[in-house]
Amino acid sequence: MPDSPSLAEFESEVTAFFDANAERKDEEHDGPFKWGQGKDDLSLFEEVDRDVEREAIVAAQGWRAKRYDAGLGWITGPAQYGGRELSQAHERVYNSVEGRYRVPPTSYFGIGLGMVAPTILAHAQDHVKARYLPKMYRGDVIGAQLFSEPGAGSDLAGLQTRAERDGDEWVINGQKVWTSGAQYADIGEIICRTDPDQPKHKGLTGFVIDMKAPGVEVRPLRQMTGGASFNEVFFTDLRVPDDHRLGDVNAGWSVALTTLLNERASIGAGSGGGMGGIGNAARLIEMLRHFGLDRDPVFRQELAKVYAGFQVAKWNNQRAMDKIKSGQAPGPELSGAKLSLTKNMQAVSAFAAKVLGPRLMADTGEWGTFSWAQFICGVPGMRVAGGTDEVLRKIIGEQVLGLPKEPGIDTTSPFKDLLKN
């Protein structure tokens, strides 16, 4: 059992690590928001070219390696996989110290550490956990989620990518779509159909695959904001060893649910770095001031409404996250966290559009105006990623509020028999 330092001892250890490895934030560069100063970038998705992206990944990996090598890579994780086995309170201490320093952006690890790693921990064989988890937390291995297909998004269990057994291996053929970060991922968590004769939720199996293996082809998809953060991924006779299976054969639905619940937790609770990605309310207050609207009672009221929405979501998320952090699995209520995030992002988009008017539509070079277009064009993607708003409302209705189940083609639809004929 590793040592368990007190919170004060741990804070000293973390502070010493940051002092030795990172620059402290300062008033000039990182002080309170000032209109017209600093980076004018509100994009929600990566808009950089591949060379810039590669450099940023190298910097992010270097940072994670330093953290890991200092014993701070996985604060709450099991020691046998490189974790420190400390409490959530220790993790909060780490995060609060980190907030005082400048570190490279590490969003490249979000899917791997937020969704794939918890699924590997829950469902993989021990030697597969030992092979990947330490490297994932050290930043050496980046993970991707290979779930959605052209004909299977909300209805994920309808997926068609096939995995067929061949001795000690499986052979995968098919196509996935919208795979975030597939262009730089080293491994992927994939759900495949292994028995087409079983009811659709029952014939699925999960695997960990090598994204660089022969038989994997990644093609970028360009989004309306200009970048290409997502991809189509094609599989042609990709061979995967059976020991890389996640859970039992044909038990892939529960593997997928582990990932999806962690996905909603990480999207909802992460909220893109404060107020859905805009930082804090100062940007909105200063925008009103800049355009002479800060005394206008209607704008003031709308700003207060937007701010209150994010605050309520923040406290609700904290309650849900505390439950997870005290050892309970993320539950359906986390759908609420993701739903309120996107609702608040829509509210802040509407507010900015009202303040900026035509400045939103043309890039005149004026600081703090056209950059909002990137944010506003990214919000619809946020409403779809990790479960659409409509699907999350259905989950909340049925699984949290206990409302009657909605009729569905493969559940209790009164039209079920009619549709079969």
Ligand SMILES: Cc1cc2nc3c(=O)[nH]c(=O)nc-3n(C[C@H](O)[C@H](O)[C@H](O)COP(=O)(O)OP(=O)(O)OC[C@H]3O[C@@H](n4cnc5c(N)ncnc54)[C@H](O)[C@@H]3O)c2cc1C
């Ligand atoms: C930014 C982004 C990142 C993504 N990253 C990944 C990734 O890394 N890996 C991955 O596997 N996938 C990823 N996805 C895909 C995402 O999971 C799917 O887009 C999502 O599940 C919706 O599926 P779909 O696009 O097929 O839409 P559909 O499921 O076809 O939905 C179309 C419309 O029908 C509505 N609808 C569907 N079913 C119901 C219902 N039962 N009741 C009411 N309305 C319904 C939906 O709300 C939606 O408005 C990403 C998507 C986005 C936008």
